[in-house]
Amino acid sequence: MTSRAPALDRIRVGSAPDSWGVWFPDDPRQVPWRRFLDEVARAGYEWIELGPYGYLPSDPERLAAETSRRGLRVSAGTVFTALHRGPEVWEGTWEHVARVAALARAVDARHLVVIPSFWRDDRTGRVLEERTLDAAQWRDLARQTERLGREVRERFGLRIVVHPHADTHIDTEENVARFLDATDPELVSLCLDTGHYAYCGGDSVELIRTYGERIGYLHLKQVDPDVLARVRAEGTPFGPAVAQGVMCEPPAGVPALEPVLTAAGALGVDLFAIVEQDMYPCPADRPLPIAERTRAFLRSCGV
Incomplete structure (x- = not known):
């Protein structure tokens, strides 16, 4: 049995509905929520995320009962935002965020994963807005994300972790660094998704070494470099790229996860x-x- 390195003792491993093909609250092509809970526990995970709001039961007592009887605990909820669009989107954003944050807090989660909106439709590829933000949009994104971090912390006791994501405005090394440099570390941390960051050309280990104090949460995944090269060359949107297998089972892809875990530890x-x-x-x-x-692979990495 692989011994657990002291540096990795504080890393808690979990999984999410996404790993069961769940992207939407209700879709007949997705695994039913009871089966997800049964199987994620059977696979050896203790921690889960909520996934899209409405997929798992939204009644806190029922959700707590369903997770606890399977030995599961919730690490975070997830929200999508478009805060670069300015103060006029705040009210609608907060309505959604508050609903998810309340459920997450009720089941003792401590984080809220915040994913920026897509600049193109993730299934059809239809361009929804400019791929690059202008200076005013960057300011709105930074200030409103800080406001979100403050409100979520004060009202729900959760910490937001912003998730760089393919086909959004927070994606590449340059854009991630610009976002981090523009936001208050006391209010805004990062959810480093190793697969999305590699998809967009980033080096996860280097990001951890450079902005370690901003790393508040990890998503572990890998990309298939051959599929990635093809979808990049063809300009394929993220959704169809996933359907083509751009995200692959570790350890078959990149980045190597053991160095990422070591750097994080x-x-x-x-x-x-x-x-x-x-x-x-x-x-x-x-x-x-x-x-x-x-x-089993992650256990071999020491976590």
């Missing part, structure tokens, strides 16, 4: 490392074997 802070292997849509029998193999 060296920070000496408590971190969640949640497995998220994008594969929507997928056959219902596919996720569990992958999840079991992935959990």
Whole structure:
């Protein structure tokens, strides 16, 4: 058995509905929520995320009962935002955020993963807005994200972790650095998704070394470099790229996860490392074997 390195003692591994092909609250092509809970526990995970609001039960007592009887705990909820569009979107954004944050807090989660809106439709590829933000939009994004971090902390006791994501405005090394440099570390941390960051050309280990104090949460995934090269060359939107297998089962892709975990462990802070292997849509029998193999692989990495 691989011994657990002291530097990795504070990393808590989990998985998410995303690793079971779940992207939407309700979709007949997705695994039913009870099956997800049964299988994620069977695969050896203790921690989960809520996934899209409405997929898992939104009644806190029922959700707590369903998770606890399977030995599961919730690490975070997830929201999508478009805060670069200015103060006029705040009211609608907060209505959604507050609903998710309340549920997350009720089941003792401590984080809220914040994903920026897509600049092109993730399924059709239709361009929704400019790919690059102007200076005013960057200011709105920074100030409103800080406001979100403050409000979520004060009202719900949660910490927001912003998730750089393919086909959004927070994606590449340059844009991630610009966002971090523009926001208050006391209010805004980062959810480093190793797969999305690699998808957009970033080096996760270097990001951890450079902005270690801003890393508040991890999503673990890998990309298939051959598929990535093809979808980049063809300008494929993120959704179809996932359907083509751009996100792959570790350790078959990049980045190598053991150096990422080692770098994260060296920070000496408590971190969640949640497995998220994008594969929507997928056959219902596919996720569990992958999840079991992935959990075994991560144990071999020391977590």
